[in-house]
Amino acid sequence: MVRILVLYLLMEGSLSGYDVKQVLSRSFVRFWFPVEDASIYSALKTLAGNGLATASKQGRAIKYRITKRGAEELAALTDGAWESANNQLANAALAVSGDLPTPVLKDGLARRLDALRQRLAELESLRRGALSPLLARREEVLLSAEIGWLETELETLR
Numbered sequence: 001m002v003r004i005l006v007l008y009l010l011m012e013g014s015l016s017g018y019d020v021k022q023v024l025s026r027s028f029v030r031f032w033f034p035v036e037d038a039s040i041y042s043a044l045k046t047l048a049g050n051g052l053a054t055a056s057k058q059g060r061a062i063k064y065r066i067t068k069r070g071a072e073e074l075a076a077l078t079d080g081a082w083e084s085a086n087n088q089l090a091n092a093a094l095a096v097s098g099d100l101p102t103p104v105l106k107d108g109l110a111r112r113l114d115a116l117r118q119r120l121a122e123l124e125s126l127r128r129g130a131l132s133p134l135l136a137r138r139e140e141v142l143l144s145a146e147i148g149w150l151e152t153e154l155e156t157l158r
Contacts, residue, residue: 002035004081004092006043007074010053010066011099017041018061032091082108083115106157113150116143 009020017040024035044064047053052070055062066074074096081093090112097105120143127136 001033001086001088001092002039002043003047004074004077004089004096005033005035006040006047007052007066007070007077008096010047010064010070011074014063014065016058016061016063017044020044020064032095033088079108082112085115085119102157106154109150109154109157113147113154116147116150119143120147 005024006020009015009023020040021037023029024033024040044053044055047070048055048064051067052073053064053066055064057063078093078096081089084090093108093112097108100108120140123136123139123143
């Protein structure tokens, strides 16, 4: 999730770790993505080390800029996040979806819908072995709610 968010922010231009931290610290962002400061700096160093971003010293700050490989990685991570059972990854995909063409967004949402339907079917088969009936019921309600939401959103995009 942190990788998606940081790469997305770097698409806007050259940013320091402090700049990224300032954006991710805003209350409306932190509500959805409670990212620790250390994770931001670690992600930036890893991205630069893997050639997904460049790092250059500008005064006292190190500025990071996304590379072509980084943009490709962002697209691949976002693409994979739609089908992830990890809701934070799915939320990250939604957060960066504003720049997606409508057909690509529809495809991502449809794939998310299919993945959730499969997870709901899997939950039904595992219900008897659940650690707690409350846990299974909560997951069923959450999955059903998101499935309903996705169906509505896909209908509005038609």
